[in-house]
Amino acid sequence: MYTAGEIAERIRTGQVTSREVTEELLARIAADTKVNAVVEVRREHALAEADRAxxxxxxxxGLVGRAGVGGQDGVVGPDDVVGPDDVVGPDDVVGPGGLGRPLLGVPVTVKDCFNVAGMRTTWGNPAFAEYIADHDALVVERLQRAGAIVVGKTNVHAMLADFGQTANEIYGRTNNPADLDRTPGGSSGGAAAALAADLTYLEYGxxxxxxxxxxxxxxxxxxxKPTNGxxxxxxxxxxxTPYLPTELPVLSTIGPLARxxxxxxxxxxATAGPEAPYSYKLRPPRHDRLQDYRVGIVTDHPSxxxxxxxxxxxxxxxxxxxRSGAKIVNNWPxxxxxxxxxxxxxxQVELFFALHGDSDSDLTTADVRDLDRRRMQARAGWQQYxxxxxxxxxxxxxxxxxxxxxxxxxxxxxxxQVFWIAHASLTGHPALSMPIGHTPAGLPVGAQVIGPWHEDDTAITFAELLAG
Known part of the structure; x- marks a missing residue:
């Protein structure tokens, strides 16, 4: 199974066309009768976008950008970086190191909680079964700006209300590709299962x-899970529900899933940064060699x-x-x-739902102030670490x-299940899950990498190096 970056490179270099890739992916989705991960597609739109790519x-x-942008004479290679102040036109083709179109022609999917114009947004709730979005979510806009083709949507647990399973009355249950009798997790179970079953090249959950x-x-x-916000x-x-930007405590984050x-x-x-003006550059990773990393480790807990x-x-x-030479620091901060x-x-989850109007709460103003103080104290403690x-x-x-x-x-x-993911969720630090092996029965095992605040690429690069 190719990664999104690998298939983008094959498309850019003419080894395969976006049309061929998209048709093959749509065929795999249509043929799936067991996993039930991708629950809606827009075939004609996807093929038209593939032809345009x-x-x-x-x-x-191929790898050509506007003159003066990125590489010498406008030719942008995979290692060239286009800075946040450079201008890249809507039709420019830029390599994976730049801001332009690193995903040009790559078919992707998104979780069925994001608006995609002309497609249903159901949240797995029969009350919204016929709701058709009239606009794209900002993350969808930005993926498309990067050249991705959003071909469909993946299954969710009803109202995103379960972290361990994915099922609803509209689309039914999603199964784990490694063992159909087991859960893929939730509520982005459709997203992860689609990637594992080769039914998409990139996902957003x-x-x-x-x-x-x-x-x-x-x-x-x-x-x-990127840095919160x-x-x-x-x-x-x-x-x-009308979208109103808020500065109230927001625990919920959105982020990518990939291979x-x-x-x-x-x-x-492609997707990070403030709503407007759109200009953002990730902070560089702290190290580019595994042996230079200082790694805190905890592998078990009685709870x-x-x-x-x-x-x-x-x-x-x-x-x-x-064996890599990395410095290992045992125990919690x-x-x-x-x-x-x-x-x-x-x-804090109780406070989140109270602030966002989804539940009644007996929390007082003093309670809210105290909760916010404790959340900030936890963040500061991890950041000092x-x-x-x-x-x-x-x-x-x-x-x-x-x-x-x-x-x-x-x-x-x-x-x-919540224990190990709770700490980064509480503080808002970036945290990713990466595959580290399989059980004798072939079931995947994941490890979590938590990184410093707003240093998402440090966690990503460490995972990339650790994977070899």
């Missing part, structure tokens, strides 16, 4: 309570004891990391009580994908 490449001769990272781990793909949420709202860490970086470069299968894969990963912060995250440590490595979940409908998992309560 092929025509642009034919006109520009959402993460409030691990809804990107848990499915990524269970399906064996990469998933990034880094990717604007416009167009990610319940149907019929490589490099694809996460490409997607984030969410990892299964032997997860523990074995983590142990192998840490052994590989140690000083001053971090893992149980206390996991419990605090639960209180990251002054001396570059990334923090831990499990994404204590378990691998579990059977559909489970209410307890490996003898642990269902909610135990």
């Amino acid at each position: 092929d025509a642009l490449l034919a006109e520009h001769g 959402s993460d409030l309570v691990g809804s990107i990272r848990l499915p990524a781990a269970y399906c064996g793909v990469y998933g990034l 880094l990717v604007p949420l416009r167009g990610f709202e319940i149907p019929g 490589s860490a490099a694809d996460l970086r490409t997607a984030l470069r 969410a004891p990892v299964s032997s299968e997860v523990g074995d894969a983590l142990s192998d990963t840490i052994d590989r990391l140690a 000083d001053g971090v009580d893992a149980n206390e912060q996991a419990e605090e995250f639960g209180r 990251f002054e001396d440590v570059d990334v923090f490595l831990c499990p994404t979940s204590f378990t691998v994908a579990f059977p559909h409908g489970s209410t307890t998992i490996d003898g642990q309560p269902y909610e135990t």
